[in-house]
Amino acid sequence: MSQYKIIFTGPVGAGKTTAIGSISDIPPIKTDASASDMTKSRKAETTVAMDYGILNLAGGEKIHLYGTPGQERFDFMWDILVTGGIGLILLLDNTRADPFQDMKFFLEAFNKFIVKTSVAIGVTQMDISTKPTIADYHLQLETLGIKPPVFAVDARVKNDVSMLVQSLLFSLDPGLEGNHESLCAEFGALYLSNTRRSLLRGLCYGY
Ligand SMILES: Nc1nc2c(ncn2[C@@H]2O[C@H](COP(=O)(O)OP(=O)(O)OP(=O)(O)O)[C@@H](O)[C@H]2O)c(=O)[nH]1
Numbered sequence: 400m401s402q403y404k405i406i407f408t409g410p411v412g413a414g415k416t417t418a419i420g421s422i423s424d425i426p427p428i429k430t431d432a433s434a435s436d437m438t439k440s441r442k443a444e445t446t447v448a449m450d451y452g453i454l455n456l457a458g459g460e461k462i463h464l465y466g467t468p469g470q471e472r473f474d475f476m477w478d479i480l481v482t483g484g485i486g487l488i489l490l491l492d493n494t495r496a497d498p499f500q501d502m503k504f505f506l507e508a509f510n511k512f513i514v515k516t517s518v519a520i521g522v523t524q525m526d527i528s529t530k531p532t533i534a535d536y537h538l539q540l541e542t543l544g545i546k547p548p549v550f551a552v553d554a555r556v557k558n559d560v561s562m563l564v565q566s567l568l569f570s571l572d573p574g575l576e577g578n579h580e581s582l583c584a585e586f587g588a589l590y591l592s593n594t595r596r597s598l599l600r601g602l603c604y605g606y
């Protein structure tokens with residue numbers, strides 16, 4: 400049975416702990432402590448070391464899910480947590496002051512890891528702040544010269560997080576998550592959720 404490790408990162412409050420809790424097949428292990436600094440104005444608790452969960456795939460593969468702390472003062476954990484990982488999920492909070500700046504900061508901070516592996520981006524809180532749009536993120540990423548999958552996700556919704564993980568796995572190994580041709584044929588189906596449709600658009604048409 401194959402075992403893989405993926406890492407969730409992103410700024411404080413982007414939803415890393417929530418996302419791992421949404422898709423983990425075991426009760427997630429958290430290291431949340433009450434926030435004592437400016438994080439407190441956004442939420443009561445913050446991750447101080449890591450999150451951990453496991454996702455069992457239909458093929459028998461196990462994905463070990465690790466979440467980093469968002470706060471920079473715990474950035475010594477970032478290098479430790481990516482060791483042995485096959486890819487990165489970057490979660491961004493669309494309500495933060497400058498989500499593009501957050502995106503650049505985390506892509507830069509994890510650059511060494513990303514160039515060896517892969518990254519998929521999930522934008523949370525889009526129900527609260529609809530701007531910037533996913534198309535705006537694509538434009539920003541073009542200026543950075545990379546084309547990762549980008550989706551609107553609600554970290555509380557299992558299906559959204561699982562789509563994002565699937566897109567990362569698919570970008571790493573198109574064979575892992577089903578047949579490309581049949582996935583692209585599905586794009587023409589009438590009743591697709593927005594997330595599924597945007598996943599298929601990204602996989603099949605690259606935008
Ligand atoms: N409205 C809304 N709330 C969301 C969404 N995604 C996540 N949340 C909420 O946002 C908060 C995210 O908190 P955490 O999961 O602790 O965030 P984190 O990224 O682990 O933060 P740190 O550990 O402090 O870096 C939770 O209260 C979630 O319920 C979303 O798409 N919309």
Ligand SMILES: [Mg+2]
Pocket residue numbers: 415416417445446450466467468469
């Ligand atoms: Mg957390």
